[in-house]
Amino acid sequence: MHSTADQWNPHWAVHPGEHLAVCISAHGLSRENFARLAEIPVExxxxxxxxxxxxxxxxxxxxxxSLGIMPDLWFILQSKWHRLQKSF
Known part of the structure; x- marks a missing residue:
């Protein structure tokens, strides 16, 4: 049985946009090319x-x-980001 001391629960989070930048780059795309591919304004x-x-x-x-990344990931990241922003 694991105690709460055994669980890793960081008190920091990275905005989902930072993860998106890494994913775009990992797919060998520029931001402009990704925006065109995903049909999202580059702005x-x-x-x-x-x-x-x-x-x-x-x-x-x-x-x-466009990248094959499940939508749930973004909502989990965004939820963690917002939760930690409210705690500071």
Whole structure:
């Protein structure tokens, strides 16, 4: 049986946009090419990566279609980000 001391529960989170930037790069795409592929304005992509715009359901589905990443991931990351931002 595991105690709560055995669980790793960091008190930090990275905005989902930072993860998106890494995923775009890992697929060998520029932000502009990804925006075109996902049919999302490049300004929106830049705002997400800059932590100024959330990843909405529509955007998460477009990411899935263009990069193959499940939409749930973005909502989990975003939820953790918001939860920790409220605690500070």
């Amino acid at each position: 929106t992509i830049e705002a997400i990566i800059g932590g100024q715009h959330p990843i909405t359901l529509d955007i998460a589905v477009r990411i899935e279609h």
